[in-house]
Amino acid sequence: MRIALIHALKHSIVPIEASFARLWPDASLMNLLDDSLSADVAREGRLTAGMTDRFLSLGRYAASTGADAILFTCSAFGPCIEAVVRELAPMPVLKPNQAMIEQAAARGHRIGLLSTFPPTLASMPPEFPRSVEIVPKLAEGALAALDRGDRAEHDRLVAQASRDLRDCDLIALAQYSMAPAAALVAEASGRPVLTTPDSAVLKLKQLLAVTG
Numbered sequence: 001m002r003i004a005l006i007h008a009l010k011h012s013i014v015p016i017e018a019s020f021a022r023l024w025p026d027a028s029l030m031n032l033l034d035d036s037l038s039a040d041v042a043r044e045g046r047l048t049a050g051m052t053d054r055f056l057s058l059g060r061y062a063a064s065t066g067a068d069a070i071l072f073t074c075s076a077f078g079p080c081i082e083a084v085v086r087e088l089a090p091m092p093v094l095k096p097n098q099a100m101i102e103q104a105a106a107r108g109h110r111i112g113l114l115s116t117f118p119p120t121l122a123s124m125p126p127e128f129p130r131s132v133e134i135v136p137k138l139a140e141g142a143l144a145a146l147d148r149g150d151r152a153e154h155d156r157l158v159a160q161a162s163r164d165l166r167d168c169d170l171i172a173l174a175q176y177s178m179a180p181a182a183a184l185v186a187e188a189s190g191r192p193v194l195t196t197p198d199s200a201v202l203k204l205k206q207l208l209a210v211t212g
Contacts, residue, residue: 001069001208002028004062006055008037008074009117011146011177016073019179019197024205030065032058041076041119052080059084063091069204072096073176075196076119078127092207097124099203100172100196105129108169112191114162115174116143116154124174135168137161139178146177159184166190 003020007013013031020027037054041047055077062070069092072081078095085093104111110133115121121136128134139161145153158178162185165171170192171185179195186193205211 001026001210002030002065002067003204004065004067004070005029005031006058006062006070006072006074007031007033008035008041008077009175009177010035011143012073012175015176015179015195016071016197016200019201023198023201024210030062030067032062034058037074037077038117042117045119047077047079047123051077052083055080055084056087059088059093063088068092069094069208071200071204073196075115075174075176076117076123078123092204094200094204094207095127096176096200097127097172097174097196099199100194101128102203103199104170104172104194105132107192107194109133110135110168112137112162112165112168112171112189113174114139114158114165114171114178114185116146116158116178117175120174135165137164143175143177151180155181155184159188162189162191170194 071094073096075096081095112135114137116139125134139158142154142157158181166189172194182193182195
């Protein structure tokens with residue numbers, strides 16, 4: 001099975017590849033990265049029709065390579081990804097947090113949504129069912145630390161921010177790049193923690209009827 005991974009942040013690549021290596025090592029992966037997308041949405045402060053067109057182009061290219069499924073790892077672009085889902089149906093096209101959102105909604109009512117990328121806290125909450133309460137929290141400065149190559153400082157700031165979510169049933173880490181901080185977040189907050197990469201890999205295996 002060839003899985004196309006499409007990224008708007010370079011930091012997403014290592015965590016999702018690690019999840020595949022652990023949970024689905026036989027999958028053949030291809031990575032497409034356009035990190036100008038994350039820079040553009042941060043500058044614009046909103047999603048635009050042009051961004052949707054760029055996502056459609058990336059999706060079409062991935063499909064043209066013979067990919068069996070596409071996984072987007074960029075959590076701030078839900079509506080853009082939904083356009084790709086509609087165009088490429090019935091090909092499995094997964095939004096980055098789709099599987100984790102399903103898990104979170106099944107396990108808790110008050111969900112802490114912890115992010116390092118501000119646009120995600122605007123675009124992602126509407127993807128949750130209305131039956132749950134979302135408590136958004138930005139880990140200030142964490143993404144900048146990761147951009148400097150300081151993973152330890154990133155993880156420290158993420159864990160520190162999670163302390164404000166201790167009254168939630170569980171904490172969902174919005175970015176793929178946050179997954180390595182999960183254990184620190186669980187320790188700092190005392191809450192169960194869900195990450196996106198593992199949930200997404202398992203969901204893809206289910207959609208493609210892969211066993212083992």
